[in-house]
Amino acid sequence: MKTVVRSVTAEVLTDARSVESEWAELAERIGGRFSARPTYALRELGDSRGSTRIVVARRGGSLVGVIPLAVRRLGAFDLARLAGSGRGIPQQFLCEDEHVAEALWETVARRGWVFYASSLAERDPGFGVLERDPGFVTNSTTVETAPCISVPRGVTAKDLRSRRTRKRLRQYRNSLAAAGAPLSYETISGIDHFDRRWSDMARVAEASTSLHRRLNYLAAPDGSFAHDFLRDETAAGRAVVVGLVVDGRWCAHEIALRSGNRLEAWLGHYDPGFSRWQPGHQLSEWFVDNHDLLDVTELDQGIGVNAIKSAWSNSSTNLNRVVAVPSRYRAPGLVTDAVIAWEGSTAIRRLRRLGGTLLA
Incomplete structure (x- = not known):
């Protein structure tokens, strides 16, 4: 089923090959972070045994938005992890503007997926749209900082x-x-x-x-x-x-x-x-x-602060752990707590690192 928001059409794909070249062009056009490019995201999601889901948006036939996800059943709900989660890198999803972001998030909400990102860049496009979206109860907490050098x-x-x-x-x-x-x-x-x-x-x-x-x-x-x-x-x-x-x-x-x-x-x-x-x-x-x-004109020094980064940086980007639960859930707080506990488990992190095909 397709979602239409202000002339933007969004849908979910299980096979990204049909859009891979357009996806790469979109990332290049809007300066998307490397974690949002198909060269990274598809390679990482390839370990998830068929749970890869790519939410795409089009306007006038052109690809204008992409959210690459790994979706798996976790108890009573489906957890949709943004590509790059748990990898120690700043994350982003691609969208040309807020209307595109609205269409993408409405599609995720209609699927009933609980969205998770471990380190979503706060100042990238679309972040604020998710926080304001009435279709979700969103828990966003700054967990890391990426020092930057503005040059x-x-x-x-x-x-x-x-x-x-x-x-x-x-x-x-x-x-x-x-x-x-x-x-x-x-x-x-x-x-x-x-x-x-x-x-x-x-x-x-x-x-x-x-x-x-x-x-x-x-x-x-x-x-x-x-x-x-x-x-x-x-x-x-x-x-x-x-x-x-x-x-x-x-x-x-x-x-x-x-x-x-x-x-x-x-x-x-x-x-x-x-x-x-x-x-x-x-x-x-x-x-x-x-x-x-x-x-x-910007040297992003990556996640984490140390003495060398502090000595050279003159700006920074907040990176947020985000759990967004569709509003139709009766107890969004309990779902959020369950996701945070699951993602924060040392045992789960080790299993995911050693056998990613078993744990998306």
Whole structure:
């Protein structure tokens, strides 16, 4: 059944192949976050054993909105998780304007689905429409922050950091050069280059995450997902992978994705043996100084706050955990509590990570 709102028609698809190219074009046109692109969303939802549901909206025949969901039965209701939930990334659904968002949400409400997103970007289009929609009882809580660096054209590191800080970073580079182990920046350019450096990226990621006891998304069970996604994004010219190379050895990297005028940091790692030369700050300085060349005006540093991000950021985006229960439910508060308990369960998170085909 199709929903029509102010000349916008919305429906639910179980197979996205018929709209995949239009979806990619829509994401490119409105600068959608990488989690909302088909290269990411369909690959992630592909583990959900047929529960993939794509809510799409059209106006005058053109695709103008997409919400990619994984739908599964949870007790007495159907839970619809936005692509990227639980993955530690800012989330977004695509819509050209509020009328499109209204049609998309009305379609979800008519299905009776309970919507969940773990980290929906607050200032992205459509967020406010959901909060105001009378078809839902919405619980929205800020759970994370994504620090950002606003970099209008012409801005460089000297506009954001002190002379002392920049001098210190330069001295580290000079000391390495004097020792016969010069530091250089290497930007991945093309599929062949990506393939040559993948093993180096995986090696540094393993060393970095082992030291800090963090999840390694470049290793099993996520390694093939990350490899294939980044390879596709590299082929499309949207991946920006910058490595720090010392005396010919790959020692650190930052992996980012273009989203319109925004560059979204996804994963960053460094070899612990290189930590004294402050690789995080070295890379941050490089991105700020080269943002004009990259043709971006915002460097989104990804979920979470740390000392390096705090030192460079000059703005931020709130990321909200959102549970939206259709108004027709008699006890929306109980449903919301059940969803939060389910999604917050450590056991469920581990099972989903290790065997995603069983838990959408």
